[in-house]
Amino acid sequence: MAAYAGALPGARAAVLTRLWRGLAFDPLPWVERRERGSGTLALVLAGGGRLEGPLPDPYATGPYVDEVLLDGRPYRQAARLMAALGVRFGAESEARSGAEPGFGLGFGFGSEPGSGFAAELDGSTASLALSRAGQPARQAPPATVWEWEQRVVDGHPYHPNCRSRPGFSVAEQLAYGPEHRPLVELGLVAVRAEECLVTGEWPDHLRDGGRILVPVHPWQAEHVLKREEVRPGFAAHPLMALRTLAPAAGGAHVKTALSARLTSSVRDISGYSIETAAVLSAFTQALTERLDGRLHFTRTLGAAGAHSPDLAAVLREPPEAFADTAAGESVVPLGALAATPYARSAPWRADLARLALGVGLRLLDLGVALEAHGQNLLVVLDSAGAPLRLVYRDLADIRISPVRLVQHGVPVPPLSGRLVNDDVGVLRRKLFGSLVAGALGSTAGSAAALGEDLARATAELAPTADTGALLTGPLPTKALTLMRLSPGTPGDQWAELPNPLSAT
CATH class of the missing domain: 1.10.510 (Transferase(Phosphotransferase); domain 1)
Structure with a gap:
């Protein structure tokens, strides 16, 4: 508990810094204009409010935002700031338009996207503090890709949901989060071959007569695949993406379906991804001949999906090859x-x-x-x-x-x-x-x-x-905060960042 408490202030600043970057640069409909001052940035909000903080560096990764001011009131926690913005815009827009409660500015404040995002920011902060608190004082130099990947403690460098894992308990984060260096026991679900879409070469050790054995993540097995019989599988090291793992015995890396929201998206594996896997892998392999040995693509060895995107897996050549x-x-x-x-x-x-x-x-x-x-x-x-x-x-x-x-x-x-x-x-x-x-x-x-x-x-x-x-030109970046607040808009949404070459 002492280590966690010690890590919490830094985690709060790290998440607030990421959120401030999104507020400063994403094309948010409730920000009317942005005013630069001497070392500060002010966001003039719809309805006349004012949000102020330090002048943001869009490429900075270290936390530099300890506090922002909303109409002069200080906020040091991202979730509380987001909740305050949600109350403001939910109430104002309902008064103006008579809209259903919670759908402020057509943007979801006060409803699931706004209030849900605030809860995720709280979870991201707590999870980040847990991740930092669990790091050993000294670590041996990494020898494998999975050891390198488990050194990434803070998650996504720019997403305010850098460590948000809704639906994961503390025990599950410790058991499955790569930064906690666990060994994860993958399960296997047997599916009749005629009920399973398979592309590429599915290996013999993941077959049982006329059945395909689909590797599944234990979180998925417990929370989503409750009606499926899950057989014992094999131990694997989780990689940076959490749902992709490197088998402890070596061999192909395994990308599993994981129907949980990590950062912005639910991480299942679509039927489209299974259908295109083999063709896409063959196409990119042929391209390497034009790159003078400077780039290699890991081959997709096999992909299998059954019933729905919740039960699927992809086998990939390990980068160490x-x-x-x-x-x-x-x-x-x-x-x-x-x-x-x-x-x-x-x-x-x-x-x-x-x-x-x-x-x-x-x-x-x-x-x-x-x-x-x-x-x-x-x-x-x-x-x-x-x-x-x-x-x-x-x-x-x-x-x-x-x-x-x-x-x-x-x-x-x-x-x-x-x-x-x-x-x-x-x-x-x-x-x-x-x-x-x-x-x-x-x-x-x-x-x-x-x-x-x-x-x-x-x-x-x-x-x-x-x-x-x-x-x-300006550099494009995904508008991560805008995307999380507008889940009804499909696909990526974009912001523009100042091109650092213009100042060089």
Whole structure:
């Protein structure tokens, strides 16, 4: 309890900092304008209210917001601030429009999105304090990908729900959260083969005669799959994404369905993802020939789904397959870099940015936009820590442009649906928002550092329309706070951040 109490003030500041970033930059309909002062930012709210805090650095990862003022009243906890905003806008809009209680400004304040978000912010704060309190004073240097991933204590670097896990008890967080370093016992649910959609090669050890054995997370087994008979399975180490695990005995990583809201989304596995898994994996494998060995995609070995998105699993090639461990090479997710000495070296960060941008922009030009955030993108380091090449995993959220593929003579894969999009704005937002505003921004840790990294990294980039957009325009980022407050709006919503290159 003492360790938790000691971690709580820092956790409150970390979540409040993330929320303030969202309030400062997301296109929120109840913010009429934003006024910059000397080291401060004021949000003029609908109805004349005023929300004030420190001038935000959109790429900062360290907590720098201890307090914000709503009409002069101080708030130090994100949940209390969100609740106060909900009361204000719920009451004001009902008085103006006679709307149903709780649907302030058509934005959900006072109803589930607003009040639910406030509760999630409280949970995120408590969970983050628990995560920080459980860390050992000293840890041996990581030797595997899963050990690197379990070093990510604070979760998403910019999402106010960075550690929100609704539906998880404290005991379940300790038992399943990767930052607590548990060994998780996955179960197996047997499904008749004719009732199961399988793509790729499903291994023999996950078959039982005419049945497919689908790995399931124990939280899912207890809370969602209550009518299913769950057999004993195998032990695995949870990765940064919590629902994806590395078997303790080695072999393919297992992505499980987990019907709980983590950060913004419920993490099941759609039938669409199962249907497209094999085609998408084969397509990206063929693309690697055009990247001069700078990027490898982990293959999707097999995918299986039965009944609903709540009972499904995907088997992926482990990233270690692309590192020469005998030569001292290691594979590190970009999301784990911020806490390492590498991130404190400007020349090293510039080398990483040069590699990542060169690969990402080349693929974008060919017609593939990666969701290259800190979980999906990994870097192979040599024995001295220099970035050598990249590994990308989890293809479920990339975007493919048939028009661009045809222009470059790349065969168009037989795909349809949300993966396929020729809109240049959509393609650029996907890559720039995840890689630059996300992974590289959080590794740099500030606008000034990111600007220096990008200036060094982009000096030799080929002049293309995509490169020009990166160098001159504002940087897109997912409007995470807006998205959580407007769950009735499907798909991603976006904000624009100041481009740090303009100040370099």
